[in-house]
Amino acid sequence: MSGCARCCKHGLMKFALSVGKLVRGTLIKDNLDDDLELSVVCHRPEGLEQLEAQTNFSKKELQVLYRGFKNECPSGAVNEETFKQIYSQFFPHGDASTYAHYLFNSFDSSQNGSIKFEDFVTALSILLRGTTTEKLEWTFNLYDINRDGYINKEEMTNIVKAIYDMMGRFTYPALKTDTPKQHVDAFFQKMDKNRDGVVTLDEFILSCQEDENIMRSLQLFENVI
């Protein structure tokens, strides 16, 4: 009963207020400004010591990285659209948006549609300063689009197609329609040890460790930062 009375009183107050506003000549709602303040989302990363402990970077390197990151994304997080745009600028010949999408998903560890500085730095730490096993694991996660622990031919075809899209139209030799498929077949030939049509993490790591070229190339990118 008291709730009903409160409700009535509330409604009456509101009515009186709106009549007063009408008489005075102001009909604008005042709560528009409140909405504006909520739209700017800010995200701050964890402390410097914590990040230093979690990753393989030194304090100075983290500082340089964060300065660049903060300059590009003052709000502290990158969403997929921005990420796609940034990545596409490195590959002006073709269309990098599909591959950027897969990359984004592999970086976005919490799957919430935005990359924060921690995700950024964690991934970089694995890729640049991690062990070969960690790097291979990361690559496996990149290829495994639906995160079920297996890479099947369809996922691989999507990835390879996305990579070929980045090359653009004008290549030598000219890209044929079955080039990605051939590439995928060659990949499975090499990686799928038990010929069951899917590649598991262990098969993947084993096959890569057998290949000297891959092992050697993994060391190439260490001095990027």
Add this chain to the structure above:
Amino acid sequence: MAAGVATWLPFARAAAVGWLPLAKKTMPKPPVDKKSRNDEILFVNVSGLRFQTWKNTLDRYPDTLLGSSEKEFFFNEDTQEYFFDRDPEMFRHILNFYRTGKLHYPRQECIQAFDEELAFYGIVPDIIGDCCMEEYRDRKKENQERLAEDTEAEMATDTPLPPDSTHRERLWRAFENPHTSTMALVFYYVTGFFIAVSVIANVVETVPCRPLKGSKKDLPCGEKYSLAFFCMDTACVLIFTFEYLMRLFAAPSRCKFMRSVMSVIDVVAIMPYYIGLVMPENEDVSGAFVTLRVFRVFRIFKFSRHSQGLRILGYTLKSCASELGFLLFSLTMAIIIFATVMFYAEKGTKGTNFTSIPASFWYTIVTMTTLGYGDMVPNTIAGKIFGSICSLSGVLVIALPVPVIVSNFSRIYHQNQRADKMRAQQKVRLARIRLAKKGTTNAFLQYKEEGGFHDRDSDNALCLKNRSSFEHQHHHLLHCLEKTTNHEFTDELTFSEMCMTESMGYRTSRSTSISSQQGMSTSCCPRRAKRRAIRLANSTVSVSRGSVQELDTLQVHKTSSGHQSRSSLNARTEDLKLNCDDRDFTAAIISIPTPPANTPDESLPPSPAIPGILRNSRTSFYTHETVKISSL
């Protein structure tokens, strides 16, 4: 490339690890970065005001003065800082551009001074952010117009025409700018005078003159002195016709001229006279003819050629057409409403003027525009009430759109200017983005040609141009992608050539191909062919057409200038030793000959050397032309 993206390059390069298991070829070595990667604070002293910033900040825009090595020219060894003898106030904005990526235009500064500073620091004014771009453009345009006016005032006479212009051009110019020559000016004033005469004659001929002797009725002067008026009319029309024909002759585009408003006015002004001449003096038809004479009043619009003000008014009305239309529509609505109401309110009264709703329209219009002739007045009380409401609302309805039209006019005017500026700016921006894109692709392809991928030892180091580490790393990244997919980037030209040669058909004729050429025909992918020859020792050559090698080619490598020579078919493969400035002549057989019966052969049509292949100016040893002679 947007330099802010430079911070993401390490990230993109790191992500290249994802290509490694897929790579068909081995990855190239990354560029060695000799400089230390530690970020340092730079000191910049601008006329005494010291600024400090990170080196990385300045490196974001490598194509400006502060971002490139050009700033080393300003480095002061004693004080270990960069000294610029420029305006320190302006430098603040320049530095903010590096920090935030947006260039702002300070409103209190002179536009020319700002432009000069931008030019000094190598910054393109197009980068000015949207917030300040409008102000910048307005000020710049204002400044330019002021300067243009000053220069125009200096010049007493207009620029003379080029001496080789035709009569037609000169005539057109005389019509458009009467001030250029005395004849044109005379003609201009004569036509103006005749327009005035014609209009006055039209007006005067309807004034009642004293009647003829013996008649009581007043006669309009037109009928009393009909001959005089007729002669005056004929003279005017002759002048107008002559003028129109001359303009038609001189117009650079006759169709466009005939469609223009002024030309239509001219035609409408003189047509009634000719129609009057042609038509017979028939009683029935002359009624219609009389209405035609109304169009003679259009001659007054010919004055708009002589008056700038009329033209501006016409443009205003045209641009405010929607607002005027709204005014008309709302008025119509109100008229219909009130006319209906008044009609039904006054229906009962005897002898009322409100005989029908359309009849009430007249009352409503007269009342709403507050004219109030008084020929129709309501008698009933209801009619009077509604009548007063009608007049009050009339004031409102008419007064409301007028300020809207006025403000709309100024808004539309400024908006048009702004829209054009935005469109032009957008086009420039898109073009710049496209150019930058092309630039990066071209840069990469150029980088490949110059052999940027090979191990740089001491003798070759000088042969390669100096590039920033950012570019090196970016090119390495693209090279990794190439290796992953075992395809290479080319540009549109070579790609389309390749497609063309593939579809060109298979001509065999060995004798024609050798003898007709002077040993000089271009390969379809010269760069690829060059590199093919260079890496002959290590790699197997992949031909563009599947696995079977159908092409037996001889590649003759020559250095620098394009003198031609034949190569013998029996030339042997020699190791290609490529040194700087060495003018070797080597030949290489690239592929295995196949029996002609089974497989089709492809021979390239003789064509002149594509100039793109000749690269004489560079010091690098890759100044080769590739000569490809096909044979069976």
